[in-house]
Amino acid sequence: MRLTGPSQLLGHLLHRIATFILITLTATTSISAEKNRKESQTRSVPNIVFILADDLGYGDLGCYGCPDIRTPRLDRLAAEGVRFTDAYSNGSVCSPTRAAFMTGRYQQRIGLEWAVFYDVPEEGLPPQETSLATMLHKAGYFTAMSGKWHLGYGDWNPTRHGFDRFFGMLGGNVHYFEHYGRSGTPDLWLDERPIQRPGYITDLIAEYAVRFIGEAGQRPFFLYVPFNAPHFPFQAPGDANREVTPKKDWQTGDRSVYAAMVESLDTNVGRIVDAIDDRELGNNTLVVFMSDNGGDVHARNAPFSGGKGTLREGGIRSPCIARWTGRLSAGKETPQVAVTMDFSATFLALAGATAAADRPPDGINLMPALERRERPEERTLFWRRALDPWRKNVVPQRAIRQGHWKYVDYPDGRQELFDLAADAAETVNLRDAQPEIAAALLRQLNSWEAHVDPPLYNQREAAEKKRASRLK
Numbered sequence: 001m002r003l004t005g006p007s008q009l010l011g012h013l014l015h016r017i018a019t020f021i022l023i024t025l026t027a028t029t030s031i032s033a034e035k036n037r038k039e040s041q042t043r044s045v046p047n048i049v050f051i052l053a054d055d056l057g058y059g060d061l062g063c064y065g066c067p068d069i070r071t072p073r074l075d076r077l078a079a080e081g082v083r084f085t086d087a088y089s090n091g092s093v094c095s096p097t098r099a100a101f102m103t104g105r106y107q108q109r110i111g112l113e114w115a116v117f118y119d120v121p122e123e124g125l126p127p128q129e130t131s132l133a134t135m136l137h138k139a140g141y142f143t144a145m146s147g148k149w150h151l152g153y154g155d156w157n158p159t160r161h162g163f164d165r166f167f168g169m170l171g172g173n174v175h176y177f178e179h180y181g182r183s184g185t186p187d188l189w190l191d192e193r194p195i196q197r198p199g200y201i202t203d204l205i206a207e208y209a210v211r212f213i214g215e216a217g218q219r220p221f222f223l224y225v226p227f228n229a230p231h232f233p234f235q236a237p238g239d240a241n242r243e244v245t246p247k248k249d250w251q252t253g254d255r256s257v258y259a260a261m262v263e264s265l266d267t268n269v270g271r272i273v274d275a276i277d278d279r280e281l282g283n284n285t286l287v288v289f290m291s292d293n294g295g296d297v298h299a300r301n302a303p304f305s306g307g308k309g310t311l312r313e314g315g316i317r318s319p320c321i322a323r324w325t326g327r328l329s330a331g332k333e334t335p336q337v338a339v340t341m342d343f344s345a346t347f348l349a350l351a352g353a354t355a356a357a358d359r360p361p362d363g364i365n366l367m368p369a370l371e372r373r374e375r376p377e378e379r380t381l382f383w384r385r386a387l388d389p390w391r392k393n394v395v396p397q398r399a400i401r402q403g404h405w406k407y408v409d410y411p412d413g414r415q416e417l418f419d420l421a422a423d424a425a426e427t428v429n430l431r432d433a434q435p436e437i438a439a440a441l442l443r444q445l446n447s448w449e450a451h452v453d454p455p456l457y458n459q460r461e462a463a464e465k466k467r468a469s470r471l472k
């Protein structure tokens with residue numbers, strides 16, 4: 001092209017400038033679109049799936065050294081994620097741990113220190129408490145629960161506590177095939193409606209969870225799956241025709257039945273994980289698996305002593321696995337001391353949600369410990385099992401763990417001090433050998449107890465009155 005005059009030259013220059021501006025604008029727009037997309041991906045909240053087993057022993061999974069139960073799916077989950085060695089349940093029985101998870105705080109703060117008794121309407125997670133599900137729902141999450149609630153009936157049930165969807169049972173245990181509780185009352189619900197659905201309850205819970213993952217689509221979701229397995233009644237998937245009757249043989253069973261129940265649990269956890277992975281959601285979904293308390297009669301709590309209902313390690317130490325593909329290292333093991341309510345705090349942090357100012361979480365966000373290989377955060381954890389107005393054989397007890405020291409005491413004056421690093425089975429009482437350490441831990445335990453006792457703690461008196469009136 002030849003330029004023959006000043007006007008042509010000016011026109012050409014203007015054209016070049018316009019083209020340059022256009023290209024720059026296009027490039028800038030494209031870069032900023034990419035930046036926005038990346039920022040939005042960074043900002044986007046993960047899906048959260050919290051799977052709880054019921055009365056599963058610490059040593060009942062292959063990845064925790066179990067020799068006689070096959071758990072390939074949970075072992076694979078551990079191989080793809082992080083396995084905790086020192087995770088705990090908040091309580092040594094069902095309801096207290098669930099209350100701590102849903103409130104993100106020590107269950108003693110709401111006076112829920114025993115397993116909610118069947119058909120007692122005034123116990124559970126009080127309607128005025130703001131649950132984790134409510135907080136996540138307000139943060140934009142689609143929320144569902146599939147499984148065992150055990151935090152109350154009626155106004156206290158999951159749909160009144162922030163769950164958009166609910167399938168499962170309200171009580172503490174049901175017949176695995178007939179779905180009635182130990183009082184003989186049907187206990188299977190869809191949202192707030194009683195329903196009947198044939199099938200083994202462990203399968204049904206997973207089926208509903210899988211369906212919900214499909215329903216969620218692109219919405220961020222919080223899925224809470226508290227399986228009732230392997231809690232009694234001890235019924236394996238092949239036991240449909242074996243008669244099991246409340247009060248007669250509700251707690252009859254053996255290790256082989258229990259093992260089959262755990263293997264069914266494993267298979268069904270696998271179904272839920274498959275539903276996540278089939279939808280390619282693994283990179284944006286945190287999956288956590290743990291138990292609500294230590295193993296019961298047929299469980300293997302090795303290498304610990306004690307079991308469900310006690311504050312020995314066997315009653316509160318839990319298998320625990322966290323998987324978030326691409327975000328957490330695969331096949332990692334962490335010695336971080338953690339407790340159920342830490343996951344509540346972790347989920348709130350991931351969701352960008354904030355608890356009410358007068359209800360700050362008692363747990364910590366575990367993501368730094370899960371993501372980095374730095375030294376674990378030091379923790380001091382407390383437990384208390386109070387008198388149970390409904391179960392006369394309960395032994396009240398309190399415990400504190402700090403570092404590798406654990407101190408336990410009882411109302412009758414017994415005091416125990418254990419060095420968990422040297423004596424995981426808690427067989428050697430060092431109370432007299434290390435009186436200063438025991439005294440220091442006792443002081444902290446007393447201080448914590450004075451701090452958590454809320455006005456609602458007098459629910460205990462109300463419950464005792466209720467029980468007395470029922471017995472008249």
Ligand SMILES: [Ca+2]
Pocket residue numbers: 054055093094231292293
């Ligand atoms: Ca339990």
